[in-house]
Amino acid sequence: MSEKLSFVTPTANSPWGTYLSQVDRVVPHLGPLARWVETLKRPKRALIVDVPIEMDDGTIAHFEGYRVQHNMSRGPGKGGVRFHPDVTLEEVMALSAWMTIKTAAVNLPYGGAKGGIRVDPKKLSLQELEKVTRRYTSEIGIIIGPHTDIPAPDVNTNAQIMAWMMDTYSMNVGGTATGVVTGKPLHLGGSLGRVKATGRGVFVTGREAARRLGLDLRGARIAVQGFGNVGSVAAELFAEAGAKIVAVQDHTGTIVNDKGLDLAKLVPISRTDGVVGFKAGGDIVPNEDFWDIACDILIPAALEGQLTADRAKKTTAKLVLEGANGPTVPQADDILAERGVLVVPDVICNAGGVTVSYFEWVQDFSSFFWDEDEINVRLDRIMMNALNQIWDTADKHKITLRTATYAVACERILMARQERGLYP
DSSP states (O other): OOOOSSSSOTTTHHHHHHHHHHHHHHGGGSSSGGGGGGGGGSSSEEEEEEEEEEEETEEEEEEEEEEEEEOOSSEEEEEEEEETTTTOOOHHHHHHHHEEEEHTTOOSSEEEEEEEEEOOOGSHHHHHHHHHHHHHHHHHTTOOBBTTTEEEEEETHHHHHHHHHHHHHHHTTSSSOOGGOOOOOOGGGGGGSSSHHHHHHHHHHHHHHHHTTOSSTOEEEEEEEEHHHHHHHHHHHHHTOOOOOEEEEEETEEOOOTTOOHHHHHHHHHHHGGGGGOOGGGEEOOGGGGGGGGOOOEEEOOTTTTOOHHHHHHHSSSEEESSSSSBBBBHHHHHHHTTTTTOOOOOHHHHHHHHHHHHHHHHHTTTTOOOOOHHHHHHHHHHHHHHHHHHHHHHHHHHOOOHHHHHHHHHHHHHHHHHOOOOO
């Protein structure tokens, strides 16, 4: 008999609780492999570290950091690092588990991992941010590496932070190890196309889903929650395809324009002042009103748990594209399915970022780099092949795209676990 995992006690709509519910739903479709399903409900390894630094004013501050490796049956751990004041172990566990599913869904030779520090980076000077990054990297250095676990950018982290992480790890091992992280600056072994990859993946899967639904993108109304690299890039690509971005929400508020927002003006302003800085381009409305906006496509690209049951009842969207990780709670999934709203799940929809991270990792090992056109062609092919296989599985078994994605991914993960066996 298996013991319950003791890291956390999940609640129904917490990130880890949501993930466990998603796994439970796929068990009937796993056949003989279901005997291994507890493998998916337990992280392989969870590291909690203290991150002490000397602040600019001479005081000593301590921050709590995490690195969780959920499953590595198919290859090294892969997953981002986020700096956020609300980061918890449970959240990082869930994000690492979703990475396990995501890498398997697009058939990359990786497992799932994730990291984070409970800190508000906006309150740190550049020097303090570097100190936090380097100390955290040193603390988790015992479990990361080019062949074991490869971090990447996530919420509030970027290419500069990846450069500091790569340099710290390299100094500690006594040699330059560009492959220890992805999402690096180009001149340090980064890949072309990486910054826009996640948003591009949302667009590519969304375009195919719209085609299958008979939804013409020309004139389609789109609402985007979260306007960072994922949401803004996806919005720009959909606009280029003829769609209208009628509502955008970020941490500063919500802006609406029924005729379509001017992204050429909105995007640069949002980088400095948030979307509410574009007051001349639309109407500022209460955040909860975002979910009532008349739209054809909804793109939740912010944080997990945003699309609740109440909000799922309100949305007019025909298609939901999950740009964020875990934005839809299980009850909302059921409501959307009952209403005939198609959801392209996060673990396939936003997998463009980890796919190009894989390309970067491969290029670092070979020291041979591809141009951006080749990156995009390879990315589009992998995303389309993965989505088509998942869609065929959904049609065959009369299940949702999310359950089909988990069925395909979990079969690959558990087959690897079964074939490797248990040691000793």
